[in-house]
Structures are given as C-alpha cells and as structure tokens.
C-alpha cells in the first residue's frame with residue numbers, strides 16, 4: 001500500500017520505540033519523513049536507516065518542551081518540505097512512579113513533555129494545515145489516560161491529550177483537519193529496559209493481564225497510526241482508539257479467578 005505517497009509527515013520522538021516504528025511504517029507507504037527527537041544518536045540512526053531505504057527524510061534534534069526548539073523544527077521543516085500533511089505527536093515519557101513520589105518538579109516535567117509539548121508543536125503546524133485546507137493529527141496517549149495504572153502526573157497529561165485531541169477535532173474538523181488519538185497498552189520498547197533489567201520477568205507477568213496473551217509491539221501502534229492518519233479514515237475524527245489487546249475492555253484476570261479457567 002502506498003497511502004502516503006508524496007505526503008510529508010512529522011513524527012516527534014521518532015528516534016526510538018513506537019516513534020521509530022511509525023517512521024518505518026509510513027515511509028514504507030511512501031511518506032517523506034521529518035523526525036524529531038531530543039536524542040541525537042537515536043534520531044540520526046533512524047534518519048540513516050530511512051535514507052538507506054531511499055526515503056526523503058530530515059532529522060531535527062529538538063526538545064519538544066522548549067519553545068525555541070519547536071520553533072526551530074517548524075522553520076527547518078518548512079524550508080525542507082514546505083507544509084506537512086500529517087503530524088504525529090508521539091514523544092513522551094513518565095517521571096514519577098506513584099503519587100507519593102510525585103514532586104512539583106516531576107509533575108511539571110510530566111505535563112510539559114506529555115501534554116504541553118504536543119500543544120506547542122500542534123500550535124505551529126496547524127496554521128499551515130489550515131491554509132492547505134487539509135491535514136491529519138494523530139496523538140499518542142496511553143491506557144493511562146483512561147484508567148489508573150500508576151504514573152499519576154503522566155496519566156493526567158495523557159488524559160489531557162485525549163481532551164486536547166477532541167478539541168482539535170471539533171474546532172478544526174470544519175477546516176479539513178482531523179485529529180485522533182491512540183491509547184497504547186504495554187508496548188515492548190526501550191523505555192521498559194531499566195524495569196526489565198531489575199525484573200527480567202516483567203513482560204511474562206504483565207502479559208497475563210492481556211486477553212490476547214501478549215504485550216504489544218511498536219508495529220501494532222504504527223499500524224493504527226497509519227490507518228488513522230490516512231485519507232481512507234476521512235470520516236474518523238475525534239476518535240480514541242485503544243490499541244491494548246483488550247486490556248481495558250474488562251477485567252480479564254478477575255473473570256479468570258471467578259470462572260477458575
């Protein structure tokens with residue numbers, strides 16, 4: 001499928017994990033890619049990988065919590081590509097494990113990265129999409145944005161991303177711009193490495209909570225993003241898509257305890 005032939009796509013946090021998989025998936029479908037990441041090595045590695053596959057690609061090192069960096073991204077992307085057709089707000093991370101560990105500093109860090117950063121990037125690229133009269137914005141939230149799974153400040157930000165997406169869908173739908181949000185469950189990416197180092201069995205334990213019997217892969221999220229951001233999804237606007245193997249559909253473990261199966 002070449003659903004993205006000739007389209008310019010910007011992906012934040014494209015240097016690792018889910019963002020990397022989104023870059024590869026959309027490039028394979030013909031997209032030109034602008035990836036941004038604060039991690040120079042990760043971003044450059046993905047840029048080289050895409051160049052080897054003959055994708056037109058630009059990596060910009062930027063911290064999405066810095067207004068100056070985000071403005072630099074807009075300037076460089078505009079110079080290189082003109083306007084963009086698709087924005088994927090993916091960069092994110094969690095700083096405080098539970099409420100007792102949540103300081104004002106890491107609360108602000110979580111909100112700045114996982115919510116305000118998405119707002120800042122969107123704010124700069126929306127006017128160009130408005131002039132074009134079309135565009136798609138796909139945000140990456142989390143199941144944490146819908147239910148409590150720890151990381152309270154991160155979760156509050158991810159819930160904010162769902163609300164932010166709905167606002168964009170309502171206000172910009174009439175201008176030809178769609179906004180949707182993906183809520184991933186546990187996805188095996190480098191962000192889990194330190195937890196895996198201290199508890200190697202973590203995914204084996206966690207998969208017992210998933211009705212499909214496994215945790216997610218970055219490609220699972222990339223497939224959802226590729227669908228929601230494509231023109232064939234033109235009637236999907238303001239949707240929240242859980243990509244979580246059924247985790248939030250009900251209490252799988254409790255039912256197993258009740259039925260004994």
Ligand SMILES: NC(=O)c1ccc[n+]([C@@H]2O[C@H](COP(=O)([O-])OP(=O)(O)OC[C@H]3O[C@@H](n4cnc5c(N)ncnc54)[C@H](O)[C@@H]3O)[C@@H](O)[C@H]2O)c1
Pocket residue numbers: 012013014015016017018019036037038039042062063064065090091092093113140141142143183184185186187188189190191
């Ligand atoms: N992995 C999971 O289990 C999971 C589950 C639900 C949601 N998510 C969400 O998916 C997204 C991607 O997560 P991942 O698992 O691929 O993580 P990851 O750590 O593998 O990748 C995140 C990327 O974002 C970049 N990044 C972090 N802060 C940044 C900043 N300030 N500016 C620019 N880039 C920055 C990192 O350098 C990294 O390359 C995040 O929004 C995360 O919250 C992940």
